[in-house]
Amino acid sequence: MTTPDKALTITVEARNSISSFCFEECHAYCCRKGYLPLNGKELKAVTKGNLPESKEQVKKIGEDQYSLYMGQSDKPCPSLSEWKCSIYKDNNRPKVCAEYPIFLDPKKKEVKLSPRCLAVREGKFYGCVGI
Ligand code: SF4
Ligand code: SF4
Numbered sequence: 001m002t003t004p005d006k007a008l009t010i011t012v013e014a015r016n017s018i019s020s021f022c023f024e025e026c027h028a029y030c031c032r033k034g035y036l037p038l039n040g041k042e043l044k045a046v047t048k049g050n051l052p053e054s055k056e057q058v059k060k061i062g063e064d065q066y067s068l069y070m071g072q073s074d075k076p077c078p079s080l081s082e083w084k085c086s087i088y089k090d091n092n093r094p095k096v097c098a099e100y101p102i103f104l105d106p107k108k109k110e111v112k113l114s115p116r117c118l119a120v121r122e123g124k125f126y127g128c129v130g131i
Pocket of ligand 2: 030031036046077078079080081084085086087088093094097
């Protein structure tokens with residue numbers, strides 16, 4: 001049986017196994033398209049304190065919960081730099097970014113993969129060529 005620690009280790013390894021693919025082939029699609037859910041501290045870290053002028057780009061969706069829209073090609077995540085995350089080591093990097101595209105819920109003993117992720121769609125984990 002897989003223990004929670006082992007499951008976490010496998011998940012982290014799987015995420016790490018696609019890092020070259022993310023940078024070299026996918027060009028950080030998930031940082032350029034879609035909606036990023038974040039709390040206030042994460043929003044401040046991602047925008048480096050410079051909130052976008054457009055209210056369409058940042059919406060408050062709940063108590064200390066925001067949504068950052070990254071749907072326009074000229075407005076990807078403000079922390080994206082040369083296809084890499086410039087706040088990778090920041091403690092307030094959004095939790096969802098750290099987990100994407102594999103979400104592990106040890107309590108429910110559940111693993112979910114994002115169907116939007118190119119590596120998931122093309123089976124690129126651990127350097128697989130895909131089918
Ligand atoms: S969409 Fe998937 S493959 Fe592309 S950068 Fe994001 S995690 Fe990597
Ligand atoms: S914070 Fe970093 S990982 Fe998250 S969307 Fe922005 S550039 Fe991508």
